[in-house]
Amino acid sequence: MAADLTDLDALAAQATGPLAGVVVADLSRVLAGPYCTMMLADLGALVIKVESPRGDDTRTWVPPERDGEGTYFLSVNRNKHSIALDFSDEGDLALAHRIVRRADVLVENFKPGGLARFGLDYATLSAERADLVYASITGFGTAEGVDLPGYDLVAQAVSGLMDLTGQPDGEPTKVGVALVDVITGLHCLTGILAALHRRSATGLGDHLQVDLLSSALSGLVNQSAAAVMAGVTPSRMGNAHPSLYPxxxxxxxxxxxxxxxxxxxxxxxxxxxxxxxxxxxxxxxxxxxxxxxxxxxxxxxxxxxxxxxxxxxxxxxxxxxxxxxxxxxxxxxxxxxxxxLGLEPVAVAGNGERRIPTVRHPVRFDSSEVDYHQAPPRLDADRDRVLRWLGAETH
Missing domain, CATH: 3.30.1540.10 (formyl-coa transferase, domain 3)
Structure with missing residues (x-):
């Protein structure tokens, strides 16, 4: 029997993925964080996407569009439940804290220190919740790079990725997708899974810090290793490979x-x-x-x-x-x-009238199936069901 999508507890109880029972407070936006939390949601976690009243920036990143909605946002937000909260509003902030109290994991990519005035920073929350897994995504860390804007293109530029991309006699070129954001999201996902495993043994949470530049340098693998290990500065080779031929x-x-x-x-x-x-x-x-x-x-x-x-x-x-x-x-x-090739790359997310084709989750399990119960949510579409889940009054 299908879960009642108006009842988040019933939905969570019927989840069959390996992360069934895990609750995630998603305070992230744009790509790295939302990609990470979508992967968690696909694996069975209940993800509450907390947005500002303006919504995630990528809701306005068009074209392309599907039925008036930006496909950028749709690509990384399936299986989530949206509630719009204004942290400067006392009532909304109280709701945010109630969501976090029910969460096992919090994911955020605010400017470092930006959540402290709302009491949603790690130092404040961990004093109340020693078991909370708190993941922070930044552009360039919390030290000397704190003022640099955390955009994928900036990270591609300063990491050397752009300098490696393009023809030898041409100009540096960005990769055709926000690859550093994706790599960062995957690194954050790995860290969260490791922290959840540790918590299952010790009962203790952790604070994970992931940044775009470190993720980019890790993702450059043999090229960054050439610089670190051999003192070699890799150069653009177009479509050629420095170590393999043909x-x-x-x-x-x-x-x-x-x-x-x-x-x-x-x-x-x-x-x-x-x-x-x-x-x-x-x-x-x-x-x-x-x-x-x-x-x-x-x-x-x-x-x-x-x-x-x-x-x-x-x-x-x-x-x-x-x-x-x-x-x-x-x-x-x-x-x-x-x-x-039989890989079934397209999966339809959602039930009823709102059904959106999306790119299938890349991992398959013998013991369970990835669920696509929830189409990417419209802004604040799940306010009432989230409030019922919290035991708060709906309005």
């Missing part, structure tokens, strides 16, 4: 095809399919290091053979032989490709 787009008879050879065995198979097996034994190309040193010589030799067939023809042949390759698709084509 690992980039190649022209074919009709359009470019990605070839992503990760080891010498794959290179041997590639050469066999291209009918140039001698390249695999040539000392200039036989090992990954040698191929990297002689990539300018190898590329035209491979391109000459690839010109004999179209990209999809080669893709089918390489796929059958286990040679990593891929056509370059649009985002919409990528969704269709995932569907063709």
């Amino acid at each position: 690992y980039e787009p190649f022209p074919t008879a009709d359009k470019d095809l990605i070839i992503a050879v990760g080891n010498d065995r794959q290179f041997v198979r590639l050469c066999e399919l291209l009918e140039v097996p001698e390249l695999a034994t040539d000392e200039r190309f036989a090992t990954m290091g040698a191929r990297n040193r002689h990539r300018d010589t190898l590329r035209p030799l491979l391109a000459a053979r690839l010109a004999a067939r179209g990209a999809m023809d080669w893709f089918d042949r390489f796929r059958a032989a286990g040679v990593p390759s891929a056509p370059i698709l649009t985002v919409a084509e990528g969704v269709d490709f995932a569907a063709d």
Whole structure:
């Protein structure tokens, strides 16, 4: 029997995900925090999204739109319940505190120190709730970077990510999505899960602090490691890879095809399919290091053979032989490709009249299913049910 969506306790009781029973007070907005809390909600947590009377900034970030609502907001706020509260209003602030008292986890991305005047900062709340898991997301920490605006583009710029993105003779370029925000949200999610595990053993909460710049540097993995470990300053290489070859787009008879050879065995198979097996034994190309040193010589030799067939023809042949390759698709084509592979990339969130197609949660469980019971909420849409959940009067 489906849960009564007007009764949050009944909804929480019927949740089957691995985080069923966990209550999250979501005081975050824009992307990193909301992405994190949506992942928690997908896994069964009851998430109360506390917004200002103006609403989350991303509600106004259009185009594109779906039925007058910004798809940016819709993309990271399913399975949540919205209540609009003005913390400068005594009654609304009291409601915020009541929500937090029922929560196991609080997620916020206010300017550092911004919640202290409302008594919603970690120091104040932890004195009352030693078991509270409190997650703070900032742009650049709480020390010398406290005044820097916490926007993804700023973090891409100062982390080196933009300097690595683009053509060697072109200008630095941002990644086509707010990737640092997403990475930060995932790091915050990891920290929350670790803190909940610790709390289950000790009964104690924790204060997690995650920032965009640290997350970006962690997400740069081998590139930031090159700077830290080897004193190397990585540079823009377009679609090429500093350590792997061939690992980039190649022209074919009709359009470019990605070839992503990760080891010498794959290179041997590639050469066999291209009918140039001698390249695999040539000392200039036989090992990954040698191929990297002689990539300018190898590329035209491979391109000459690839010109004999179209990209999809080669893709089918390489796929059958286990040679990593891929056509370059649009985002919409990528969704269709995932569907063709049986990954079911689209899930419909919501019940009744409000049903919105969303991108499916990326993790699957044998023991439970991710639930998509709640469409991304309209501003303050769940005020009455949240008030009933709190035992407060509705109005």
